[in-house]
Amino acid sequence: MSQESRTRRHGVTALLLVAFVSIYAQERIDHDTYWKIRQEATTNSHILRTAHVLTDRYGPRPTGSPNLKAAGEWAVKQLESWGLQNGRMEPWDWGNPGWLNERLAAHIISPVKDHLVAEALAWTPGTNGPVRAAAVQITLPTRPTKEELAAHLDALRGAVRGKIVLVGPHQQVSVTFNDPPERREDREVLQILNAPPAAGRGVPPSTQKPVAPERQPLTNTQLSAQVYDFLIAAGARVRVNDAGRDHGQIRAFANNTYDPGRAIPTVVLRNEDYGRISRLLSDGENVELEFDIVNRLYPEGRTSYNAIAEIRGTTDEVVMLGGHLDSWHAATGATDNAIGCAVAMEAVRILKAIRVVPRRTIRLALWSGEEQGMRGSRAYVREHFGTFEEPKAAYRRLSAYMNIDYGTGRVRSMTVFGPAAAAAALGETLAPFKDLGVLGANSTRSRQAANSDHSAFSEAGLPGINALQDPIEYDSYTWHSNLDTYERIVQEDVIKSAIVLAATVYHLATRDEMLPRFSKGEMPKRPGRAQ
Numbered sequence: 001m002s003q004e005s006r007t008r009r010h011g012v013t014a015l016l017l018v019a020f021v022s023i024y025a026q027e028r029i030d031h032d033t034y035w036k037i038r039q040e041a042t043t044n045s046h047i048l049r050t051a052h053v054l055t056d057r058y059g060p061r062p063t064g065s066p067n068l069k070a071a072g073e074w075a076v077k078q079l080e081s082w083g084l085q086n087g088r089m090e091p092w093d094w095g096n097p098g099w100l101n102e103r104l105a106a107h108i109i110s111p112v113k114d115h116l117v118a119e120a121l122a123w124t125p126g127t128n129g130p131v132r133a134a135a136v137q138i139t140l141p142t143r144p145t146k147e148e149l150a151a152h153l154d155a156l157r158g159a160v161r162g163k164i165v166l167v168g169p170h171q172q173v174s175v176t177f178n179d180p181p182e183r184r185e186d187r188e189v190l191q192i193l194n195a196p197p198a199a200g201r202g203v204p205p206s207t208q209k210p211v212a213p214e215r216q217p218l219t220n221t222q223l224s225a226q227v228y229d230f231l232i233a234a235g236a237r238v239r240v241n242d243a244g245r246d247h248g249q250i251r252a253f254a255n256n257t258y259d260p261g262r263a264i265p266t267v268v269l270r271n272e273d274y275g276r277i278s279r280l281l282s283d284g285e286n287v288e289l290e291f292d293i294v295n296r297l298y299p300e301g302r303t304s305y306n307a308i309a310e311i312r313g314t315t316d317e318v319v320m321l322g323g324h325l326d327s328w329h330a331a332t333g334a335t336d337n338a339i340g341c342a343v344a345m346e347a348v349r350i351l352k353a354i355r356v357v358p359r360r361t362i363r364l365a366l367w368s369g370e371e372q373g374m375r376g377s378r379a380y381v382r383e384h385f386g387t388f389e390e391p392k393a394a395y396r397r398l399s400a401y402m403n404i405d406y407g408t409g410r411v412r413s414m415t416v417f418g419p420a421a422a423a424a425a426l427g428e429t430l431a432p433f434k435d436l437g438v439l440g441a442n443s444t445r446s447r448q449a450a451n452s453d454h455s456a457f458s459e460a461g462l463p464g465i466n467a468l469q470d471p472i473e474y475d476s477y478t479w480h481s482n483l484d485t486y487e488r489i490v491q492e493d494v495i496k497s498a499i500v501l502a503a504t505v506y507h508l509a510t511r512d513e514m515l516p517r518f519s520k521g522e523m524p525k526r527p528g529r530a531q
């Protein structure tokens with residue numbers, strides 16, 4: 001049968017199936033394989049070993065860094081050793097150099113001697129040897145216009161020359177009396193599952209107060225650029241930001257131009273040290289600090305890579321799963337998202353170990369550039385699938401993409417971009433895992449960019465699936481922070497997640513039809529576009 005007639009036939013049967021499933025959803029679950037998956041996952045788990053290598057050996061893994069590339073290459077080799085095929089590093093154009101911090105020493109020299117706890121801000125330059133200088137603290141106006149900020153900074157020009165500059169007031173972080181819960185209550189998950197699907201059209205109305213048209217406050221990006229331009233021109237030596245979080249936790253992001261030439265050496269200092277220096281300065285003390293920062297740039301990182309490998313199916317249809325391998329740099333990126341990668345890798349390892357022969361190819365992707373706005377997965381979708389509006393040939397052959405990127409917590413439910421029939425099928429696929437805490441699936445109509453790589457697929461109109469997980473310490477401690485290390489992984493939870501992913505992807509790869517997707521008439525419009 002020719003490719004053409006084959007796809008046509010699929011189109012017709014898929015339509016009939018949607019009608020059928022939405023009324024009498026009845027997935028034929030292969031309980032024997034589900035049992036084998038549980039057996040292999042619990043008696044022979046490789047997850048911790050994988051997570052150890054991705055974090056301790058290759059972390060941190062910022063986009064464009066040699067660490068990330070080496071982690072991807074190791075993963076591909078590992079996947080091939082488990083029997084996966086077509087392992088490859090697929091390049092895409094990221095356009096910015098790679099960056100890594102190699103060394104950071106931070107000290108207060110006077111009026112008291114002590115070390116300080118800091119992280120470098122990514123894509124800023126190093127100090128080119130130790131820099132010892134007096135500290136000054138400046139504040140910035142709230143939502144200034146370009147001219148207001150210029151006037152404000154101009155008055156500070158003399159004060160910052162040759163100095164180490166603390167930018168902003170010390171943030172008062174109050175004591176947390178009630179830590180957020182590590183687990184989601186069943187009723188919270190059920191509430192999420194029973195809520196009406198997220199709307200697919202338009203952008204929610206802005207909650208910001210309307211601004212008089214003659215006043216044009218700077219965006220954060222513009223403000224940041226103008227402050228750096230000033231600090232460079234005024235001859236400031238080092239910039240210090242307040243981490244603004246408790247217990248020494250530091251979330252360090254990037255100079256958002258990704259160009260160290262447009263910044264000065266910058267650290268994010270733990271809130272407690274920032275407060276100490278602020279209080280000493282306001283006592284009128286002369287505070288002297290010293291920073292020694294070595295950052296390195298990698299021009300070859302302008303090309304970044306998604307790591308790909310497959311379990312070959314017997315048809316040309318595909319089911320994908322994955323998560324992002326890139327991380328922030330303040331720790332080794334364990335819960336964000338080495339562990340998601342390790343879980344997805346474990347899922348395909350399990351399927352290989354129990355020798356499944358899927359109808360559809362099961363393709364694993366470990367993305368890069370997620371932290372910069374899902375750039376790796378978006379590039380992949382563009383290259384391979386196109387969009388609903390401008391599809392490539394493979395567009396109709398992808399059944400679904402399943403994403404995992406919410407820390408170490410066990411999977412509790414899944415959300416699919418698609419019609420109710422897709423959620424019904426997925427819900428039945430997951431039903432045998434109630435004992436592991438999985439409570440079902442729901443659907444969304446949103447083609448908005450969301451917070452992880454599933455939305456690169458949903459944006460294009462493809463069935464992106466995202467896993468809801470227990471938070472454990474993700475939002476409170478580990479997300480993008482200097483505390484995101486291997487130690488924060490909960491083995492019991494990640495084994496459960498691997499079982500659920502392996503079984504779901506297996507079922508989607510073997511069920512008669514692809515997962516139901518929106519018909520032409522049902523497909524939500526892309527936000528912010530005319531068609």
Ligand SMILES: [Zn+2]
Binds near residue numbers: 336370405452
């Ligand atoms: Zn992430």
